[in-house]
Amino acid sequence: MRPLVRTAALSGYVELCRSLGIDPQPLMKRVGLDTAALAVQDRWISGSAAVQVLELSAAATGHEDFGLLMAEFRRFSNLGPISLVVREEPDVRSALGLLIRHQHMYNEVLDTRLSEGDGLATLKVDLRLGEAMHTRQATELAVAAYHRILRDFLHTRWQPLSVWFRHPAPAVVSTHRRAFGPIVEFDREFDGIVFYAGDLDAPNAMADPLLRAYAHQYFEAITVPRDTTAADRVRELIEVLLPTGRCSIEQVARSLGVDRRTVHRHLAASGETFSSLLGATRRHLAEQFVANPRRSLTEISDLLGFSSLSGFSRWFHEQFGCSPRAWRSARSRPRLPGQD
Structure with missing residues (x-):
């Protein structure tokens, strides 16, 4: 797998581009990134993509000192x-x-x-x-x-x-x-x-x-070990890509600088598939997001990469056995002593 960097490696990128009169989003899109991913510093993105977008930006702005x-x-x-x-x-x-x-x-x-x-x-x-x-x-x-x-x-x-x-x-x-x-x-x-x-x-x-x-x-x-697994890297990228609506095995492979077969092979070696990681990551995030009453269900649907609220609601019911609204309501009720 190709090396990754934290999104903090591009800290200030959007602000600098705008100050120099260019839109950063098209440049990031050319290398498979999205400006929305930069909002959280501790996400991981392709190191090659981060390096490439800096070179593209230097050329677009005419600033060799970018x-x-x-x-x-x-x-x-x-x-x-x-x-x-x-x-x-x-x-x-x-x-x-x-x-x-x-x-x-x-x-x-x-x-x-x-x-x-x-x-x-x-x-x-x-x-x-x-x-x-x-x-x-x-x-x-x-x-x-x-x-x-x-x-x-x-x-x-x-x-x-x-x-x-x-x-x-x-x-x-x-x-x-x-x-x-x-x-x-x-x-x-x-x-x-x-x-x-x-x-x-x-x-x-x-x-x-x-x-x-x-x-x-x-x-x-x-502290994390240096030998981060392929599944760990794919899981991180899934979290970054879900809100963009472009979370696919092809996009993950591009971010890692390999082809999709290589991703499948590495995941298979650890007993995982892209679909299993995508499902597990979505379920984990759904529990966190739905439990937060400050997030609307429409916002959560977008964050999890669904094209519509109805699609998210159907998926949630299949995974948790009830609607997201009912799940949230049940979690918000105080529990009596002795209740599970």
């Missing part, structure tokens, strides 16, 4: 739940180490390595997509995001010794100079940041020592 402009929308919280733990690490070395060891929890495309030698620290950033494609925008976004994280840890005026990119310089470098200063270089051996190794020992200004133990207890509860 990835860097997106980095200006980045916040530490975009890392997701891991940000709560990283911010309590005592120094920059341990904070970066935690981010790198668990980068699969927020971005499966990233392959970041930190090395030290001769008093220097080198943070190298690679993108692993499993296929050849242009990655200039995504690479610059990733390097700029790490640069901002280091500044959060150290000081807003902190500067590395150099920022390197393997690709050629753009026609206009003003955004790069604004982001990194005069130390940015192009046509170099790797993509990344070089700085003094002593900076790694600097105390993390954001940390509260009393909170670290609690943060690590929380982290142990949410």
